[in-house]
Amino acid sequence: MNSNKALYKHIDPTGTIISILLIFLWFISLYFLLDWNISYTMPLVYIAILWQTHLYTGLFITAHDAMHGSVSKNKTINAFIGWITSLLFAFNFYDRLLKKHHEHHRFVAxxxxxxxxxxxxxxxxxxxxxxxxxxxxxxxLMTLSLQLLRLIFPLENLILFWILPGILSTFQLFYFGTYIPHKGGHDKHKNKHNSGSLKKNHILAFISCYFFGYHYEHHDSPGTPWWRLWQIK
Structure with a gap:
């Protein structure tokens, strides 16, 4: 029985399931929004833009977790999900992101x-x-995709729910995952990771950047996936 529990823990599929659900949610949400008859007087339009921005950020966070091998213990599945989520995030290439991100961890700040x-x-x-x-x-690639997609969906919807959220999410990721944690420098004798961290508030931490405002904790435990990061705050 104990050996079976150990085996299950080793192949725990939770990270893979969460990643697939996030990709599915992003895709389904985008599909319906691109075919939505919008009006700028509708508050739901602006909520939808923020919603898609948050899901876009989730795609990149998932790719980021794959870079640390925390999506799946199976290296092939882990890398595949990393590639998929990177490409969905404005045609980023996983191998290039992987190299740069590990340089960030090695030479932080x-x-x-x-x-x-x-x-x-x-x-x-x-x-x-x-x-x-x-x-x-x-x-x-983005330009070519836009020209093809506008044959199916209204250009206005593509800009509002595909292009704009992607741009906004880059700032969300930068501000909460890079700028705030690393600005101003840190005392290397007191802070071995040169990283700050948001005050403990799990709701705000999730909404702002999938708990990556808890940035010292991430650098201290890079193999902890985003959905468990709050537990080590």
Missing amino acids: TEEDPDYHESGNLSLWYWEFIKKYVTVKQLI
Whole structure:
């Protein structure tokens, strides 16, 4: 019996199930929103934009968890979900993100950290962040996809619920997952991870960035998936 429990724990499918559900929720939500007859006087339109932004952020967080091997113990499944969620997030390529993200963990908040900007200036840091992660290949693929999708769905809906939420989520990820935790520097003798952390509030932490505002905790336990990160705060 104990050996069976140990085996089940080793192949615990929870991370994979959560990832698949998030992808499915993003896809179904987007599909219905793209075919929605909208009116700018409807408050639900703006709520839907924020909802899609949050789901977009969830796609990237899932890709991020795959980079730490915490989506699945099966390396093939883990990498596959990482690739899928990366591509759904504006045609990012998983192998490129993987390299840069591990550089971030290795050289956090130093000159060699690709996510860090020593100026601490929000707009300048965000601009440099975007330049490092957005490629010409992505822009071409997004443009081609937009031209194809507009043959099926209204352009207005595509911009509101596909393009805009993707842009907003990049700022959400940057602000709560990079800028706030790493701005201002940290005393290396007292803070070995050069990372700050949000005050304990699990509701706000989830809404803001899937608990990644608990950033010191993430750097201290990078293999902990987003949906368990609140437990080690």
